[in-house]
Amino acid sequence: xxxxxxxxxxxxxxxxxxxxxxxxxxxxxxxxxxxxxxxxxxxxxxxxxxxxxxxxxxxxxxxxxxxxxxxxxxxxxxxxxxxxxxxxxxxxxxxxxxxxxxxxxxxxxxxxxxxxxxxxxxxxxxxxxxxxxxxxxxxxxxxxxxxxxxxxxxxxxxxxxxxxxxxxxxxxxxxxxxxxxxxxxxxxxxxxxxxxxxxxxxxxxxxxxxxxxxxxxxxxxxxxxxxxxxxxxxxxxxxxxxxxxxxxxxxxxxxxxxxxxxxxxxxxxxxxxxxxxxxxxxxxxxxxxxxxxxxxxxxxxxxxxxxxxxxxxxxxxxxxxxxxxxxxxxxxxxxxxxxxxxxxxxxxxxxxxxxxxxxxxxxxxxxxxxxxxxxxxxxxxxxxxxxxxxxxxx
Ligand SMILES: Nc1nc2c(c(=O)[nH]1)N[C@H]1C(S)=C(S)[C@@H](COP(=O)(O)OP(=O)(O)OC[C@H]3O[C@@H](n4cnc5c(N)ncnc54)[C@H](O)[C@@H]3O)O[C@H]1N2
Ligand code: MOO
Numbered sequence: 569x570x571x572x573x574x575x576x577x578x579x580x581x582x583x584x585x586x587x588x589x590x591x592x593x594x595x596x597x598x599x600x601x602x603x604x605x606x607x608x609x610x611x612x613x614x615x616x617x618x619x620x621x622x623x624x625x626x627x628x629x630x631x632x633x634x635x636x637x638x639x640x641x642x643x644x645x646x647x648x649x650x651x652x653x654x655x656x657x658x659x660x661x662x663x664x665x666x667x668x669x670x671x672x673x674x675x676x677x678x679x680x681x682x683x684x685x686x687x688x689x690x691x692x693x694x695x696x697x698x699x700x701x702x703x704x705x706x707x708x709x710x711x712x713x714x715x716x717x718x719x720x721x722x723x724x725x726x727x728x729x730x731x732x733x734x735x736x737x738x739x740x741x742x743x744x745x746x747x748x749x750x751x752x753x754x755x756x757x758x759x760x761x762x763x764x765x766x767x768x769x770x771x772x773x774x775x776x777x778x779x780x781x782x783x784x785x786x787x788x789x790x791x792x793x794x795x796x797x798x799x800x801x802x803x804x805x806x807x808x809x810x811x812x813x814x815x816x817x818x819x820x821x822x823x824x825x826x827x828x829x830x831x832x833x834x835x836x837x838x839x840x841x842x843x844x845x846x847x848x849x850x851x852x853x854x855x856x857x858x859x860x861x862x863x864x865x866x867x868x869x870x871x872x873x874x875x876x877x878x879x880x881x882x883x884x885x886x887x888x889x890x891x892x893x894x895x896x897x898x899x900x901x902x903x904x905x906x907x908x909x910x911x912x913x914x915x916x917x918x919x920x921x922x923x924x925x926x927x928x929x930x931x932x933x934x935x936x937x938x939x940x941x942x943x944x945x946x947x948x949x950x951x952x953x954x955x956x957x958x959x960x961x962x
Contacts, residue, residue: 571839573944574872574905577846580834581873582880584848584855589807590881592739596727602737603883604717610730614705618667619646621698625658625680625687626650626671629695637686644668658687667699674698706730716883738883740782744802745772748814748822749861750790767930768812768866772859775870776810778962780882791820799826803854810874813861815845823847823858839944840905842927843869862927868907871939871958890957892917892938897950900942901925909936910957919957936960 572580591605620626631638641657644650646664653659653670660682661667661674673693681688706712712730713723719737727735752766753759766788773783784806789795791814802809814823815835824847828835833849835858842865847858859869879886895913898921900906909932910919919940923932939958942949949955 569836571837571844571904572846574838574840577838578873578876580848581857582877584857585808585877585881588741588855588881590738590741591736593734593736594739596724596733596735599719599735599737600721600724602719602739604713604715604719604723605736605738607715608712608727608730608732608735610706610708610710610712612730613703613707614729615700615702618702619700620661620663620665620667620674621700622674622676623662624660624674624676624678624698625689626653626661626668626674627658627689627693628653628655628670629673629693631656632673632675632689632692634689634691637683637688639686640682642668660687672696672699740776740780740882741807741878742784742805743776743781744785744787744806744809745769745776745783746785746795746798746802746809746811747772747788747861748791748795748811749788750792750820752788752790754788767863768859768861771863771866771930772810772812772870775867775875776878779875779878780884781808781878789822791822795822796826799851799856803852803856806854809851809854809856811856811858812866815847815858815860827851827856827858839903840868840872840907841901841925842907843872844904846873860927863930864909864927864933867930867933867960868927868939871960872907887959887961890917890938890959891954892919892940892957893951893954894918894940894949895920895951897948898942899948900946902947903944905944906942907958908940908942909933910938910940911936912938912957917957918951933960 638658641654642659644661644665646662650666650668653668659668675689675693679690712726747769751763753763769786773786776783787798789798811823814821827833827849835847837844838846845860849856859866895918909922913920922936923929941956
């Protein structure tokens with residue numbers, strides 16, 4: 569089978585992930601900084617009732633004459649229901665308290681003098697003075713915040729005021745990371761002959777988190793059993809499962825053995841290095857992306873195929889494109905897009921290549937700050953050629 573071009577596999581991965589769930593409901597108090605997935609309309613009028621803007625007296629303006637006392641027939645604190653205003657009286661009212669029916673203005677306490685015989689006002693109020701009308705802030709059905717808004721404190725304030733307790737936000741898809749390999753040992757244990765420290769799941773989980781994904785499960789299984797059970801669990805818990813290892817041509821390839829040949833799966837070679845062997849499958853209705861086991865292959869595969877899709881799914885901006893030039897000639901393989909690891913040595917984009925092309929060189933990759941993309945047609949990359957750089961960044 570011919571090798572699949574990198575661009576074709578990028579599209580295939582994007583298609584494979586297109587149905588991955590990225591909307592969830594969170595409590596409003598937890599929504600700060602998140603992207604609103606659906607517009608929110610108010611279910612209520614704000615204010616919900618006519619109320620006083622001042623501590624003072626609710627009156628009928630026609631009944632107010634400066635110097636003449638009106639009896640005080642009621643005292644209305646905020647948080648109570650008000651009875652209608654008795655004709656020929658005033659009602660003491662606090663800020664935010666409901667305006668009694670019949671009142672058409674509020675006179676601030678500073679413009680009054682209250683005694684046992686009633687309240688005398690120093691001025692005649694304007695009709696409607698200091699009344700905050702029902703619906704003057706928002707009406708039922710009016711849009712409060714648009715979908716796509718990155719929720720800031722003032723948005724949360726507006727939503728809380730309208731009694732919204734929960735919102736639909738763009739959430740990182742739940743992603744499970746599953747590494748395979750009988751040689752793998754967790755950090756902290758001594759290495760027996762033939763064993764190496766497991767690093768892919770740490771690398772991949774960090775890449776997922778750095779790009780807005782929610783890592784819900786990290787697991788490692790050996791090559792000779794356990795993978796299917798672990799995959800079942802991962803697929804039940806996650807919206808997307810990423811596996812590493814077990815996809816090439818050896819005698820212990822649990823990922824390929826279980827998933828290739830299943831409905832809509834694709835396993836094959838992409839024309840790139842590192843990251844040649846790749847697989848895409850569905851298991852229990854959950855998409856699975858199968859990356860090769862070599863750690864630098866995992867890094868490159870994520871950067872090239874998954875980072876752009878994941879960022880788009882969670883509404884994050886794509887990384888800004890960069891270019892640069894190598895500081896000395898370096899050879900590349902014809903027919904494969906090569907991703908070398910490099911370190912920028914100046915602001916002009918000059919890059920020193922670190923280590924060789926091999927995909928086991930993860931310690932060397934840890935000192936790099938870019939991947940250097942070398943096109944399939946280039947066999948000798950020289951400093952005069954400007955090439956794409958892929959930043960290795962959070
Ligand atoms: N006959 C062939 N052999 C290989 C081919 C091929 O086409 N024909 N492809 C090579 C390439 S390229 C790659 S990449 C690897 C991919 O193989 P697998 O995906 O099956 O990965 P493994 O064999 O399980 O592991 C490869 C390598 O990576 C190390 N590894 C695996 N998992 C981890 C981990 N979680 N943490 C750290 N290191 C890990 C593993 O020890 C191996 O050294 O196949 C080539 N072979
Ligand atoms: O293509 Mo493999 O992923 O080089 O090491």
